[in-house]
Amino acid sequence: MINRRTFIRNSSLIALAVPFRRMPVLSNLSVGKLSAFGIQLYMVRDAMEKDPLGTLKQLGQMGYSQIESYGSSKGMFWGMSNKEFKKASSNFGLNLISSHYNDGEMPFEKQVEQAAEIGMKYLICPWKGPQKSIDAFKKIADDFNYRGKICKNHGLRFAYHPHDYPYKKIDDQLPIDVLLNNTDKDLVDFEMDFYYTVTEGQDPEAYLKKYKNRFKLCHMRNVLKERLPAGSKDESASDLEHGVINYPHLLKVALNNGVDYFFVEQSRYYQETPLQSAKVNAGYMKHLHLV
16 A cells, blocks of 8 residues: 555635534434444554554454455455454454455455455555546546456455545546546445545535445544644644544435445544554544434
């Protein structure tokens, strides 16, 4: 996985704070709470590198019930076989839902086969990088459709995780719109990172509603009310309980519009370690009431 790119912007975020609205009660909710939530293992990558089993055990004890892996230096299964990693995760109450793949790890179809063999739901493209033209994004959409067919043939889904660059206009068009409009909804889903949607000046709620059932997974962190100064090595991210994003409302909207999987993924740690942040955010998610 490509390291997270530092993004700094000084524009006001007041208009991006998601407003509270009355929403119909959802049949799959229990007392206005999410039935399950997970964590992207990139967030705790250093701990996973040193002690994958011990780290998984801690995550299960914190209250996470789902995990999303990525193409780490030890592979998406952290030096274990696919079946060994699946079993280890399950032993700690963690359901391996998905992984960001790494084309340098092994051929894509082989990764699909290994994911399908243990009942994973998704393989996800984590990065394509900025492109010079809209046509380049249209070619990427064609590639996603191709990979989506491979995944579908093996009984799982393909998705794409946009960072900041698809929300930057090229030729007066947003690449994210081009990717959504040029991929087959039967083959390609999307994983919204709420942080990037907001910091690039877009409204995540509007995207979830306009492209209903296209965003099936999401990454969750918050955005500082006051951005970090230009040149900071960190992103302007905060734990879920702080910042401008109204998660009690936004996650209700997400559920109403097709999002199935919710993964915590922090990228900035203020006087805390990644594992401490993971615990703080798990506590927030356990007590979150959707409105």
